[in-house]
Amino acid sequence: MRRPGLWQLLALALALSICLHTPSSAASLNQQFRAWLDADLWPSAKASGVSRKTFDAAFAGITPNLDLPDLVLPGELPATPKTQHQAEFRSPGNYFAENTVRGVTAGGRNRAAQYGEALSAIKRSTGVPAGIVLAIWGRESGFGNAKIPHDAFEVLGTKAFLATRKEMFREEVLAALVMAERGQISPRAMKSSWAGALGQPQFMPTSYLKYAADGDGDGRADIWNSEADTLASIASYLKAHGWVAGRDWGFEVTVPSNVSCALEGPDRGRKISEWAAMGIERVSGRPFPEHEMRGEGYLMMPAGRHGPAFLVTPNFYVLKDYNESDVYALFVGHAADRIVYGDKGFSGSWDKVGGLDRSDVAALQRGLESLGHDVGGADGLAGFKTRRSIGDWQAQNGLKQTCFPDASLVKRLR
Template sequence: MIDGLWPALHRAFSASAILLSLVIAGPSPSSAASLNQQFRAWLDADLWPSAKASGVSRKTFDAAFAGISPNLDLPDLVLPGEQPATPKTQHQAEFRSPGNYFAENTVRGVTAARRNRAARYGETLAAIERNTGVPAGIVLAIWGRESGFGNAKIPHDAFEVLGTKAFLATRKEMFREEVLAALVMAERGRIAPRSMKSSWAGALGQPQFMPTSYLKFAADGDGDGRADIWNSEADTLASIANYLKAHGWVIGRDWGFEVTVPSGISCALEGPDRGRKISEWVAMGVERVSGKPFPAHELRGEGYLMMPAGRHGPAFVVTPNFYVLKDYNESDVYALFVGHAADRIAYGDRGFAGSWGKVGGLDRSDVAALQRGLERLGHDVGGADGLAGFKTRRSIGEWQEKNGLKPTCFPDASLAKALR
């Protein structure tokens, strides 16, 4: 037994030693072959043992990575020998200037075909809503946003993307878990490796599930015994709803309401950890933009102030279901887009009452510097990642109030200069 184990240990040690020496040396600009050699050594010495422990066969493993080399065109990579740095620009639309995300042509791209698809998949959507409690409009809005109702091109080889990112990305551990999940999918025969197409971030199929989400939440909506999120619309819709149900969708509650927030209410009250009964927000002077009262059952429930552009854009009181939508894609404006599009699918194409101001324009690295300045003053900004999430927005508002400024709760050039 020991005699049989030693050669395998020796091979693993030798591969690890090669990898370590190459990483220390670092590739020259022209050494793509050297980087690929490092990648291959990492696959054999590091990833393969974990895949094997997950029940993946060597045949499946080799098929998944046949002909694959690191794709250096992907964002957020750190080459061997380099140090990670905050990117200057933001690649994901969900984290750019909020107003840009709600361009009317983009929203209408999701809502324009609503009647056609609501009718075509009416029975499927009705069954899904009965089983999960998730409204049809929400499911359709996510499907439309993620893949244009299945019409968007998903061009990347998932193993090229996930393998590259597990080897070189700033979040290696996250992508390592995802590539191992993709290998388990291939081993179970869910889809052949070369047919497993993804986005540049490794998200799969029409609902854009990461592989770990597929294994946990993909559902069979057409009754054929498989969960095919690449080719089956029914499976796609059922999988989206199943994901939201599993993440705590509250049956009977809305996702949120656009509101007016009086100037006497601080924008720094934003956040899922600063909720209060919606009746309390009403008592403070918060009103729906429609002039209608909040539904009686919503008044009794908890609500949260949400101002994705601070005082420079529309304001909302959202429910716990908003944060279930945010679980699907960790972005306030993504969750808001889905809720807004779902409303337009259900009630007609009406835009926001409030307008988006001309905010943004800062580099992600500038916002990160601003966040570090706030951290030095004792504020919790949720991490200096260059993304203006709710903790950063309300920290800005708190700093502005403390310094005698009118709180706007959104980064701008003057704030970046003052807090650098």
């Protein structure tokens, strides 16, 4: 039999693509989803102690939501997304829009007194200060005022069936089923973000099962409707991830030009006294606190030489455990400082950088990988390994170190 030629294959691929977006193909996808629920997900849910009644109630009327990002339809191959849907991984300076920061800091100060007794008790039991807890609450859900519109089982079910990270979302949807089975919340009341994060602290279901706390003493952890439970749950999460009581999160600093921006990262720590001896100073002009000088610190430059620089402590990386983004952790620490000490912004300014497609950053990362650099994976996200690899490559090629991707670097390295 004669093999199809290239144009025939392209025509077939186009036909399949068109079919996937027709009403009949949608019905077929729904049927595949239902078959997957019964044959694949249900046995795992049953093994986790979920009853058939709970399982059926959770997925009653649920069909795949194809408007969610990062899905891979049947017959497609996964690819690096062209655009970045999460604000935490876009241009760093945009994340610190002053109206956004002030909304969190003003709201945090208002609630610091309102929930003062609960926050004091939380600090005594967990070591996590009030400013940090309030900043996370404000950033995640606007202190409970943000709309959290999605049905968690629609989101988690769709992503476990079709997302690029199926196994992760499979674990999460099973955890959500366990939550429903235990009566912690009814399936239709379990509202989430587009990524499946739940309630006011935006916990994934696995985090809820491990860290959600009863702050108001009513016997359940209601992170949708109880402010006390929300605050206690945030602090519980941070304590479990290693929050060090008595240490700060970090300090804005000036980094002399003779100190390489490629020294950044949690695996390149030094005592803060050693960083200070290299010429790194607090922007306030005050010395680092004496107890911090003896502790380990890490250089953190989220925009490379194009923005403010910081020496951060292990607590910064506990904040990153909450949301795996440098600028998220920085936002929380900065907002916490402003809640407690007053509304003062960064001393350093953010240059207009970024604007690259995620796929362009991934191409740059692959170019650096081919030269032997460890960029932490070609995922299109400019994390610290990518930033310092850029700095190392620039130094090796006699270029000024910026430690941040730009269009000219993409052109040279892709």
